[in-house]
Amino acid sequence: MVGITAFGAYIPFNRMERKRLAEAYGEPAPPGEKAVANYDEDSVTMAVEAARDCLTGSGPAALGGVFFATTTPPYREKQSATTVAAAIDAPDTIRTADYTSTLRAGTTALLAAVDAAKSGAGSVLVTAADCRLGAARGQFEQLFGDGAAALVVGTENVLAEIEATCTVAGDVITQWRETDDKYVRAWEDRFVTTRGYGAMVKKVLTTLAGKQKIMPSEINKLVLYAPSPRYQAGTAMSMGFRQEQIQDGLFATVGLAGAAHAPLMLTAALEQAGPGDRILMVSFGEGADAVLFKVTENIKNFAPRLGAARLLASRKNTMNYLTYLRWKNMLDFEPPRRPDPDRPSAPAMWRNAAKNLAFYGSRCTKCGTPQIPAQRVCVHCRTFDEMTPYRFADTNARIATYTIDHLTISQDPPTVFAVVDYEGGGRLLCEMTDCEPAKVAIGMEVEMTFRKLYQAGGIHNYYWKARPKR
Incomplete structure (x- = not known):
């Protein structure tokens, strides 16, 4: 039996209400809010956080592979799965791979992990994360959100057995970015839905149903990626599914999370699933993937460290639109009147990998x-x-003392530096993130989170920061 043996999620703490877009441009905006990665987060840091949420019951030592799926990798030529593997302290004898350039990257990586597990490669961790950008005042700016999900595929203690899979490939241009594009581009909606999304999704569902002799009424939850709530409901109901069978698309709480969206919806569905439930996941991007799961009795014995539901509830949604533009580097600001940071030394990063990445x-x-x-x-x-x-990555700590610095260079001033004491021993001076300076206090419980310190000379420098416990 091959299937999901663990799952986890990550949703950024910061959210922006979509009414801020309406206030900025004086135009209607969809209801709800979107998850916004902090200025020190990217697809790699979010993938690490999702993996940590997923591996709560078992360490990374037993993993045979780490796969990373995204359309927004930090490098054009450098694997990011190795960074994820190092940050979770996985052994260096595992197989690593990046899957990118399509919204189907998350399910493509999942299917590759299934093949690896069947071949005897052991358990494979699949992480998917995205921070896609839509141009200002555009529809994608309203719809896109940031998030990540992680799934472990294996053959032991399976939580959700993979009963069947189906893929339909189609070279239809719907959404794309060229090498130098900052923002996602798309063809007009009617073509995208009639010749792209609608046609591909209906074909993969019809093909899978024919192979498995399964009816829509036999599915407990349909995890269906869609470019909007209207298309999700319309497509599902046209195929015979009822509204109550459709898994929440997270449109009003997270936004479209790119390659991570379908896996993130799947983790939310698994949190609520019971033994015997059947979950059908469908993703889209130059074709469509469909994966049919059957939940086992083992689901009763597993819970992620936080999980999608708790992460959705743990949020700060007071962000204004100017802060959003600054964090996403969509505005040119006067640079600080100080020398640029030096490019990190590759030999030093190699020597200190265990300290800086695995902590x-x-x-x-x-x-x-x-x-x-x-x-x-x-x-x-x-x-x-x-x-x-x-x-120390998973060791809780408390603030011994702190200072609020209004002068240091930051995309979100002021910066809070804290001296934290770890349970059992150990003291460290570190930067805080995802916090409100006015609410920081001595004795506050904090936890460590993997973040990007800075980028210089084309090299991304990652380390750990403290945040209030979510």
Whole structure:
């Protein structure tokens, strides 16, 4: 039996109400809000957070592969799955791969993971994340949102068995970006829906139903990607599904999350599923993928660390449109009157990979005291060179003291720097994120989150920051 053995999600803490777009341009906007990645987040950091949510019950040591799907990778030529694997502390003997350039990348990676698991490659972690941009005052700016999902595919302790899959490929130009395009472009709606989305989705559903001899009434939840709520409901009902069978498309709470959208909807459906339920997931992008799942009894014994429902509820939606434009680099601001940061050193990044990406410190083997950064002399018992690596990424901490800096360069001033004390030992000075400076307090419980520090010379520099516990 091959299927989903774990699942998780990530939805950014920050949201922007769509009425802010209406206020900015004096034009109607759809209801609800959209999830907005912070200025220090990208598709890689969100994929890491989704993977951490997914791997709550089991560590990464047993993984045989890490696949990363996105249409917005940070590099044009450098694999990002290796960064995700390093950040979750996966072994370096695993298979890594990036899947990109199509909205179907998430399900393409999932199907590749299924093939790998069937071939005996072990469990494969599939992460999907996207931060797509729509041009100002356009429909895509209203519809797009940021998010990520993670699924582990394996053969043991399966939560949702994969009963059948079907793919329809079609070279139909609906949405695209050229190499130098910042914003997504699209053909006119009628062609996109009649010759692209509608035709491909209906064909893949009809083909799968014919192969499996299954009727719409036998499906508990239809996880259907669609370019808008209207097309989702219209397409589903035209195929014989009822409204209550259609999984919430997250249009009013997250927005269209690109390659991560269908997997993110799937994680939300799995959170509510019971043994015996059948879930049918359909994605679209130059064709369509359909995957039929049957939920097993094991679903009762699994829960993600946070999960989609809790992440949807954990939010701040006071963002104004100017902040959104600044975070997305859609406006040119006067640069700071200071030297540009130096390009990170590749040898230094290699030497410090365990510290910077996996977030390792050390732990004294004599007295058991953890300490970060890693030390040669124990701060507690003064033992010399008696240390073992100790990972702090999942260790809770509290603020010992903090300062609010109004002068440092930031896309979201002021910046909060905090000294945090970790449970069991260890103290670190670090930057905070996803926080309201006025609400930061000594003793506040915080957790670590993987973020992008800066980009210089074409190199993205990642590290960990503290945030209030979600």
